[in-house]
Amino acid sequence: MKKIQTILIALAVILSVGTIHAQTPAEWEQMKSDLTFYMVNDNGRNGYYDQKTIAETMGVMAETVEPECVVAVGDVHHFNGVASVNDPLWMTNFEQVYSHPELMLDWLPVLGNHEYRGNTQACLDYAQVSRRWAMPARYYTKVLEDNGVTVRIVMLDTSPMIEKYRRNSTTYPDAYKQDYQAQLQWLDSVLTNAKEDWVVCFGHHPIYAETPKSQSERTDLQNRLLPVLKKHAKVVDIYACGHIHNFQHLKMKNDPIDYVVNSSASLSRKVRPVEGTVFCSPESGFSVFSASKAALTIYMVNKEGKVLHTVTKNKQ
Numbered sequence: 156m157k158k159i160q161t162i163l164i165a166l167a168v169i170l171s172v173g174t175i176h177a178q179t180p181a182e183w184e185q186m187k188s189d190l191t192f193y194m195v196n197d198n199g200r201n202g203y204y205d206q207k208t209i210a211e212t213m214g215v216m217a218e219t220v221e222p223e224c225v226v227a228v229g230d231v232h233h234f235n236g237v238a239s240v241n242d243p244l245w246m247t248n249f250e251q252v253y254s255h256p257e258l259m260l261d262w263l264p265v266l267g268n269h270e271y272r273g274n275t276q277a278c279l280d281y282a283q284v285s286r287r288w289a290m291p292a293r294y295y296t297k298v299l300e301d302n303g304v305t306v307r308i309v310m311l312d313t314s315p316m317i318e319k320y321r322r323n324s325t326t327y328p329d330a331y332k333q334d335y336q337a338q339l340q341w342l343d344s345v346l347t348n349a350k351e352d353w354v355v356c357f358g359h360h361p362i363y364a365e366t367p368k369s370q371s372e373r374t375d376l377q378n379r380l381l382p383v384l385k386k387h388a389k390v391v392d393i394y395a396c397g398h399i400h401n402f403q404h405l406k407m408k409n410d411p412i413d414y415v416v417n418s419s420a421s422l423s424r425k426v427r428p429v430e431g432t433v434f435c436s437p438e439s440g441f442s443v444f445s446a447s448k449a450a451l452t453i454y455m456v457n458k459e460g461k462v463l464h465t466v467t468k469n470k471q
Contacts, residue, residue, distance in 0.1 A: 178460045183219040186454050188445040189302035191220050195441045196228035196359065196397030198420035199248035205439040205458045206421035207252055212460045213441060214255020220443060223299055224260055226308060228397045228417065229267025229359030236273020240281050261289040263297065265310045267359040267398065271320060271327040294338050296345050305351035306446050311358035312338060317375045339383050346387035353451045355393045356384065363407060363414045365429040366399045388412055392451055392468045400424040402438065402455045404466050405431040413466055415453060417442045434464040
């Protein structure tokens with residue numbers, strides 16, 4: 156029976172890949188709504204692999220969809236983070252790669268596990284160097300608003316919630332120093348008071364996903380972060396993350412939250428469907444969030460600017 160279910164899921168995933176293929180400005184125009192923004196992650200590879208190609212696609216597409224900002228969900232710097240605000244990686248991983256004029260807007264980052272291998276404070280301090288690196292804290296919230304539509308984005312620092320990082324102080328020297336329980340209390344307070352049209356929580360690590368990475372990563376987040384999100388399931392629309400280097404959209408039984416994995420914006424990996432999989436793809440790329448009063452849509456876009464899958468939340 157399980158084998159049949161797996162085959163059916165795989166067939167559904169294959170069929171869903173061809174639903175939309177936006178690749179021209181006229182087609183990209185259809186993605187634009189009252190409020191639009193980008194999501195990227197796992198992108199810092201000195202412009203190599205697909206990073207520069209995707210950066211150029213993001214810039215050209217931005218001329219049409221006009222994003223408000225770029226949400227950067229960790230691992231902007233492979234492999235050992237940065238040493239300081241003067242580290243050359245700021246130029247080769249970020250400034251010189253995302254050089255298109257339309258990408259000169261606010262970038263809202265969170266830390267990934269690779270940032271935790273280096274100087275995490277430098278990632279915060281770089282906000283004093285770069286006009287577009289808008290990172291006020293390790294975790295924070297911001298309300299995006301345009302044309303009367305509001306989206307609250309909640310930016311989470313997930314590495315300190317995972318024991319494998321906390322216990323390895325040699326490789327991840329700052330992880331065990333962070334009070335993740337205080338962060339969860341803060342998150343509970345933010346979600347309790349959220350009144351916006353849409354609420355999206357972003358973190359580097361997945362709660363649910365197909366991945367060869369340690370199961371303990373997801374188990375720790377399921378035990379620590381997930382209860383807070385489920386407590387506010389009527390408020391939280393989407394939990395979106397990176398880390399796995401492929402596109403995934405999962406829906407779990409009796410859970411109204413959509414779980415989204417955004418692919419690497421440089422080097423992607425293989426993926427297969429698992430329990431809860433609605434869609435998955437091994438392509439590299441980025442995502443476009445598009446919001447109106449009636450709907451919030453995520454467009455998963457590959458390096459060629461083709462939309463592979465959409466995730467849509469509608470107001471009841």
